[in-house]
Amino acid sequence: MAPVEATVTPRIHPTPAAISMRGEPFPVTPDVGLVTGARTDTPAVAAVRTALASAGFTRVTEATESDPGTPVTVWVGGPAENAATAGTLDTLGVRGPAGLRADGYVLASGRDSADREHVVLAGVDGAGTFYAAQSLRQLLTPAGMPSVEVRDEPSAEHRGTIEGFYGQPWSHADRLDQMDFYGRTKQNIYVYAPKDDPYHREKWREPYPPAELARLKELVDRAAANHVGFTFALSPGLSICYSSDADLRALVDKFESLYGIGVRQFNIPLDDISYDKWNCVEDEQKFGPGSPASAGAAQSFVLNRVKTAFNDKHPDVSPLQTVATEYYDIKESAYKKALREQLDPSVLVQWTGIGVIAPTITTADARAAREVFGHKILVWDNYPVNDYVKERLLLGPYVGREPGITTETVGVTANPMNQAQASKIALHTSADFLWNAPAYDPARSWEAAIADLGGTAANWLRVFAENSHSSRIQPVESATLTPLIAELWRAFEQNQDVTAPAAKVNEYFGLVEQTPARLAEGLANPRFLTETKPWLDKFGAYGAAGKIAADLLVAYQKGDTATVERLRADLTAKRDELHAIPQVLAPGVFDPFLDRALRDTGA
Numbered sequence: 001m002a003p004v005e006a007t008v009t010p011r012i013h014p015t016p017a018a019i020s021m022r023g024e025p026f027p028v029t030p031d032v033g034l035v036t037g038a039r040t041d042t043p044a045v046a047a048v049r050t051a052l053a054s055a056g057f058t059r060v061t062e063a064t065e066s067d068p069g070t071p072v073t074v075w076v077g078g079p080a081e082n083a084a085t086a087g088t089l090d091t092l093g094v095r096g097p098a099g100l101r102a103d104g105y106v107l108a109s110g111r112d113s114a115d116r117e118h119v120v121l122a123g124v125d126g127a128g129t130f131y132a133a134q135s136l137r138q139l140l141t142p143a144g145m146p147s148v149e150v151r152d153e154p155s156a157e158h159r160g161t162i163e164g165f166y167g168q169p170w171s172h173a174d175r176l177d178q179m180d181f182y183g184r185t186k187q188n189i190y191v192y193a194p195k196d197d198p199y200h201r202e203k204w205r206e207p208y209p210p211a212e213l214a215r216l217k218e219l220v221d222r223a224a225a226n227h228v229g230f231t232f233a234l235s236p237g238l239s240i241c242y243s244s245d246a247d248l249r250a251l252v253d254k255f256e257s258l259y260g261i262g263v264r265q266f267n268i269p270l271d272d273i274s275y276d277k278w279n280c281v282e283d284e285q286k287f288g289p290g291s292p293a294s295a296g297a298a299q300s301f302v303l304n305r306v307k308t309a310f311n312d313k314h315p316d317v318s319p320l321q322t323v324a325t326e327y328y329d330i331k332e333s334a335y336k337k338a339l340r341e342q343l344d345p346s347v348l349v350q351w352t353g354i355g356v357i358a359p360t361i362t363t364a365d366a367r368a369a370r371e372v373f374g375h376k377i378l379v380w381d382n383y384p385v386n387d388y389v390k391e392r393l394l395l396g397p398y399v400g401r402e403p404g405i406t407t408e409t410v411g412v413t414a415n416p417m418n419q420a421q422a423s424k425i426a427l428h429t430s431a432d433f434l435w436n437a438p439a440y441d442p443a444r445s446w447e448a449a450i451a452d453l454g455g456t457a458a459n460w461l462r463v464f465a466e467n468s469h470s471s472r473i474q475p476v477e478s479a480t481l482t483p484l485i486a487e488l489w490r491a492f493e494q495n496q497d498v499t500a501p502a503a504k505v506n507e508y509f510g511l512v513e514q515t516p517a518r519l520a521e522g523l524a525n526p527r528f529l530t531e532t533k534p535w536l537d538k539f540g541a542y543g544a545a546g547k548i549a550a551d552l553l554v555a556y557q558k559g560d561t562a563t564v565e566r567l568r569a570d571l572t573a574k575r576d577e578l579h580a581i582p583q584v585l586a587p588g589v590f591d592p593f594l595d596r597a598l599r600d601t602g603a
Contacts, residue, residue: 012135013428013448014186014435016152022092022110023147026072026117028140032057033070037082041126043183043225047133048076048121055140071116072145074136078105078122078129085122094149097124103188104153105132109145119145124153127227131186155403158411159434160189160228161427162350162380164269165387167418169194172215174420174527176222181424183226185431190223191267191321191413192216193233201235205250207257217261224262231265231321232258237273241280242287242298251302252310264316268306269323269350270299275335295325296338304344311346321378323350330354330368340374348410349373350380357382357472363404370408377409383473384426385415391584393422393535395465396474397446398430403437421528425449425465457522463515464532464539467586478589481508485593488553492600498557506550513543535583542590545574549597556601564601571598 012019032052036045052060052074061068065084075085078097089096094108105128109119121136123129135150160182163170170178182190194200199208208216216232223230234254241247255266275295278284287294287301303322311317322343326335327350339349351369353361361379369377381401384394394417405412414430416423428449433440447462454461463480470477488501516536520529529536548571555563575594 012138012150013445013452014432015439015445016135016150017436017439018151020149021146022108022149025144025146026109026111027144028056028142029071030057031059031061031070031072033068033073034060034062035065035068035073035075035082035084036062037065037077037084040077040081041123041129043227044121044123044126044130044133045076046225047130047183048074048136051133051137051140054137054142055145056142072119073116074119074121076121076129076133078124078126081123081126081129085120088118088120089122092118092120094120095151097122097128097151100124100128100151101153102157103127103131103186105129105135105150107132107135107139107148107150107152109139109149110147117145127188128153130183130227134184134186137184154186154435155406155437156409156411156434158189158229158378158413159431160187160191160411160413162191162193162233162413162415164191164193164195164233164380164415165385165418166195167387167390169196170418170420172219175219177527178420179219179222179226179228181427182223182228182431185428186435187427187431188227189229189231189265189411189413191231191233192219193235193267193269195235200233201238204234204236204239204254205247207254213257213261216258220262229265229318230263231267232263233267233269233321235269235271237270237325239279240302241278241282242302243282243285244280248302248305248309251306255306255310259314259317264314265318265321266310267321267323267350268303270325271323271327271350273325275325291334292326293334293338296335297342299325300339300342300344303347304342307344307347319346319348320344321348321350323380324373327352327380328354328356330365330372332372336372336374340372343375345375347375348378349375350378350413352380352382357385357388358400359473360400361402361405363402363408366405366408379405379409379412380415381412381430382415383430383471384417384423386417386419389584390418391582392587393417393419393468393532394471395422395425396469396471396476397442397449398426398433399442400473401433403440406434406437419531421525422532424453428452453525455522455524457519457524460511460515460518461523463511464519464536467512467539467589468535470587478586481505481586482589484508485589488550489596492553492557495557498553502550502554506547509543509546509550511543512546513540515543516540534581535585538578538581538583539585541574541578541581542585545571545578545594546590548574549594552597552601568598568601 075088091112092110097106105123121132220230276290287298307320429445432445450462451458467478484504491498491501552567
């Protein structure tokens, strides 16, 4: 039995707002022209060069806002970047990017009257041109380039992640890799908020040591190269004295040090702290006895002071962000009333939906959050984070969020798993939703993620991921295996011949058994294999056990007592070994099947 082949997926991911074919595709030739302007986005040009090289263009003639006369010419830059692109768009009969939202772009390709091929990448801004290059990367192959018109723009203003989980933070290498991944998937915000970074939380007043600051600068630079807004978060809530001038200075000084290495987005999370007890007597003297209302007033006070002392001093800094202490609901409260009435209106408030892990987030929920907090909302979405179920990997798609949340809020930051590489499956799909929420199809998006991340091993990655699919936002688990097991039990219960349904179950468990080795051979992502090894090892063992269970049911129905006894002993030993391993896979599917096979074939 071979893994199921990938279904047809969109040629561009995230799904573009509009795409139409304009004629016949054209082949790749050795010669290509690359026309840029003095202000063309540098990361976009780098991405185009990489795409051209990958497709087989070996001789690139570069020109500045002039036609090099090459058989195929790529024009890069919107109206503010490259004055020459407008004329080429006119030649192709395609409208420019005017009127598109920030980060939007036009990508057009086709022939002119002289039978020369042109490709135009014109963003409404530099980021848009960069995203056009990401689309070109997916369209341009050694087989050729389609004649196409893409008019594209994002649904959400902010699209990305927040590294806000508890437990082992990501490695520096993983963070750098994530920035490249976000650029590829058109995500534009990363909030650095690892709970276990002491200088982010417990030692928030202390400056980063020079070596650590240098590592952060490397990350900030990589983010900028991918049009990702690196957002530095500082969590002072465990010890801050809200009324203290010294603590205000500590906050501002810390932000200034990060500003000096290129950070332009800042967040002060005030989540997961007590808001009815003060950390200093001065706060009780200024704000009164500890209570939600006084906490809201104190938080507003210090956030407003930071905004005045830091943000207002730097016009190039984005609006300040915070995470409300009551981040998990939309009920009116004295705390929210204080934020609504006292917090500067420019401050963005992060909110998780209803519940720490919201099964759904509706348009109405998002609108109510905006109204009850009285501020623009940036969603902190706790998926696929697994710090509360460390024994699991959450590899299903982003679901349960209505398209309207992208208009009722300023965007979404998804909180990933401790496993950076494994998180990419879900983050690939959340990126798709945030770019084009009305067209989002979770199943199709998940298949696109598997294909992109799995490469030649995509079919094996699918087998693994579909058996770690369920979560608090997604009840579906083991979509291929579950009906096969159900068919087997129906035949068994009705005393029908179980040979055929057992063979199907056996074959699928054979795939499960092979998956660890197949991924080790074919998946070009060693870090994924390392961080998921405990799960992969157990997954393979489940495959062997599942095959035994299927064979056991066949032998039992045939009355082959000797084989039944042998297989029961083998399965019991396998099950005991599996129970000793803490990692969890296919909850509600693997273990119940093995347990019932033993139970129903007992004396």
